[in-house]
Amino acid sequence: MSIIDTLDMKIIRALQADARKPIVQIAKEVNANEATVRRRIDKLLKDGIIERFTVVLNYHKLGRVIKAFIGLRVEPAKLKAIADHLAKHPDTQVLYRTSGDTDIVTEVIFEKMEDLNAFLEEELKLEGIRGTIVTIVIGPYKRCPWTGL
Numbered sequence: 001m002s003i004i005d006t007l008d009m010k011i012i013r014a015l016q017a018d019a020r021k022p023i024v025q026i027a028k029e030v031n032a033n034e035a036t037v038r039r040r041i042d043k044l045l046k047d048g049i050i051e052r053f054t055v056v057l058n059y060h061k062l063g064r065v066i067k068a069f070i071g072l073r074v075e076p077a078k079l080k081a082i083a084d085h086l087a088k089h090p091d092t093q094v095l096y097r098t099s100g101d102t103d104i105v106t107e108v109i110f111e112k113m114e115d116l117n118a119f120l121e122e123e124l125k126l127e128g129i130r131g132t133i134v135t136i137v138i139g140p141y142k143r144c145p146w147t148g149l
Contacts, residue, residue, distance in 0.1 A: 004049060007032060012050070019053040060107055066110040070120075071102030071133035078128025079103060089123060091115070102133060106144050 004012075010030040014021060027037045044050040059065060074082050079097075086092050086106055094107040110116045116136070124132060 001060075004044070008040055008044060008049075011037055012044070015041070015050070034068070038110070064109050064111050066113055066116050067137040068108050068110075068116055068142075069135045069137070070106050070108060070124075071098070071135075072104040072106070073130040073132075075105040075128040075130060076103075078126070082126050082128055085126060086123070089119070091119060 007030060011026060014026045015028055023037050024034050025043070027034045032040075040052070042128055059067075059101065064137060072082065083097070083104060086104070087095050089108075091108045091110055092106050096105045097103070098105050108116065108119060111120065120132070120134065
């Protein structure tokens with residue numbers, strides 16, 4: 001297990017804000033030299049702390065602003081099949097196995113309410129789903145760093 005320090009966390013935060021930022025600029029921001037920052041990023045990648053650099057979409061500009069969390073109560077024998085089915089759906093952003101009142105929680109993002117309704121009516125007709133809890137996001141107090149929603 002790799003131990004990260006304050007400098008590593010500063011570098012990680014700078015990369016989270018803009019992974020395309022030049023290393024020389026990150027070095028200035030974190031008050032370290034360029035070679036040190038480059039070495040630290042390489043080590044964070046090698047150790048698997050940073051898994052990959054990715055694209056963050058602006059869902060508002062894509063016109064996809066209906067965000068909901070759907071909790072599912074599922075028969076244990078059907079859990080894997082239902083999770084696999086939902087994972088393939090292009091509007092499923094995140095899918096979690098959970099404990100408590102629900103067995104699966106998924107985050108979905110749609111263009112309009114009609115799309116969410118169609119998802120609920122069509123995609124959740126699977127055998128083994130005992131019940132659903134749908135929570136529509138009205139507005140953020142703090143936005144998701146990956147989706148901006």
